Amino acid sequence: MFTIANGIILKGQNLIPAKENIVVDDGKIINIGKDLNEGKIIDVEGAIVCPSFINGHIHIGDSIIKDEGYGLSLSEMVKPPNGVKHKALANASDDELIEAMKQSMWDMVNSGTTHFIDYREGGLKGAKLLRKASEDIPIKPIILGRDDSFYGEDPDLSKVKNAIRKLLKVCDGIAPSGFGEITDDVARIIASECKRQNKISSIHVAESDSNQIESLDKFGKTEIEKGVDSNFDQLVHLTNPKNNDLELVLKANTNTVVCPRANATLNVGVCRLNEMLDMGMTPLLGTDNVMLNSPNMLRELEFTLKLMSVYYNGYIEPSKLLQMATTNVCRHDVNNVIQKAVMNEGNLAEFVIFKSFSKNPYLNICNRVETKNILYIINKKCIV
The missing domain is CATH 2.30.40.10 (Urease, subunit C, domain 1)
Structure with a gap:
């Protein structure tokens, strides 16, 4: 005591x-x-x-390729299966991945983070590697897995369901990369199975304006609309909303995560954070890919504080910003796997x-x- x-x-x-x-x-x-x-x-x-801080969105597997590919486009860097990071992950040994992830977790612990929500590539094996890497570190990973069976224009839905059930035995949820890589059927299966098992379903949306335009041209809906319609628990980025996208998210009470430093590094825009907060939304804050940024939430907080000030020509309320890195997680269903x-x-x-x-x-x-x-x-x- x-x-x-x-x-x-x-x-x-x-x-x-x-x-x-x-x-x-x-x-x-x-x-x-x-x-x-x-x-x-x-x-x-x-x-x-x-x-203590919760890092609301991170790709910790990227720890093996810090600062590689700087200046490339979003798709060149992170789009599966041929993005810079996916090639690096495929060629790395288990020991290399574990050691790099350990280093990033200690970086988080030493800068005040005790929880992080990770988009974990590598299927079941990738999730198990992160569990192993975190065993002796005083931090809790919330692991959102994915599987290669999710991708393609005509996936085998029975294989998709089987992969999801296997992943959810090890993971805290499922997180495919984005709507450009999965069908609507796969999206609905992920969201419904996660909800049935009280796990988290999450997906990137509207990270770039080109993704939004492509989604509108192909489906007649924005990526944010598709995320809400598919009943995902958590939407990440929302950097380039269209029309009434943010109102739809607020009405659905969908958890959101913003990653301002990553958006800046990839040159995809500035999230409309001041507007989101003024509307009553309660987003989380994340550092995103370790290949792009350090996983230090103090750096994310300061960058966001000052970026929003200059972008909106008006101050963001610092207490609400700090809540994004700490207590906002308690306002959403995501807290079923994270202690208060x-x-x-x-x-x-x-x-x-x-x-x-x-x-x-x-x-x-x-x-x-x-x-x-x-x-x-x-x-x-x-x-x-």
């Missing part, structure tokens, strides 16, 4: 600041309040105590303690701190 004392803690889904102490026993928060001093006292006078990120009594103790540089706790985290300014990470153990 120990007590985190004298810090400014960010409580509840809205991260309301309070000068209170936190008592932790056997990995759970058992009490929050003033003047508590049970067990070992960890004095963090004036520091900011925040729920909210710092409340009875929840698991998973939080980060940051050195304080300013009186604004949200900007302190999003705008000021670096990895070296993390005092403690409370997860499976205390990390100084």
Whole structure:
């Protein structure tokens, strides 16, 4: 048992600041309040105590080819099966993949991330490799798998169903790359089977404007419309919405994830984040492909804070931005495989303690701190 004392803690889904102490026993928060001093006292006078980060979207297998292919188009980089990353994954040994993924997971842990949602290539084997790689690291991967049987213009749907059922024995959900690679039948099967098993179904949509135009020309619907119509739980990117795309997502209460640094690196646009937040949407924030960006959520937060400011000529609310990296995950069905990120009594103790540089706790985290300014990470153990 120990007590985190004298810090400014960010409580509840809205991260309301309070000068209170936190008592932790056997990995759970058992009490929050003033003047508590049970067990070992960890004095963090004036520091900011925040729920640990969840990286809402990442491709950790890309860790083997950091910064390769810079300047290529989106399709050249990541479109299966001949994108730069898919060729690299196919040619890498299991040991190479595991070691590279371990390094990226430690990078995440050391910068305050305790959970990440991974689009895992490589079918059943790829998912098992990530499980193995994460065994001794204090981080929880939420693994969304895929299989080569999903692709093509006339897939064998019996093979697709069989692959999904096998994957869901190991994975937390299913995530094909995009609607340009799968049929509507495959999309519906993925979403319905995941829903039946209380798992996550996710897909990239509207990452580039050309993808949107192609979808409209071919199907008469945008990729976002197709994602909502197929009943996917989670849509990633939404960088180039058309017409009433965002209203459809809001009405369907579909979980969303944005990845501003990846969009910038691939030169595909700026997500309409300020508009999404003004509408009442509660997206997650992700770093996307490790080949493009470090998986450091502090860097994603600062980049997003300033990009949205200049793009919209108006400020993004920093408390809402920080919620995207922490507690928004608790507002959607995705939390059926992720323990609550909210710092409340009875929840698991998973939080980060940051050195304080300013009186604004949200900007302190999003705008000021670096990895070296993390005092403690409370997860499976205390990390100084």
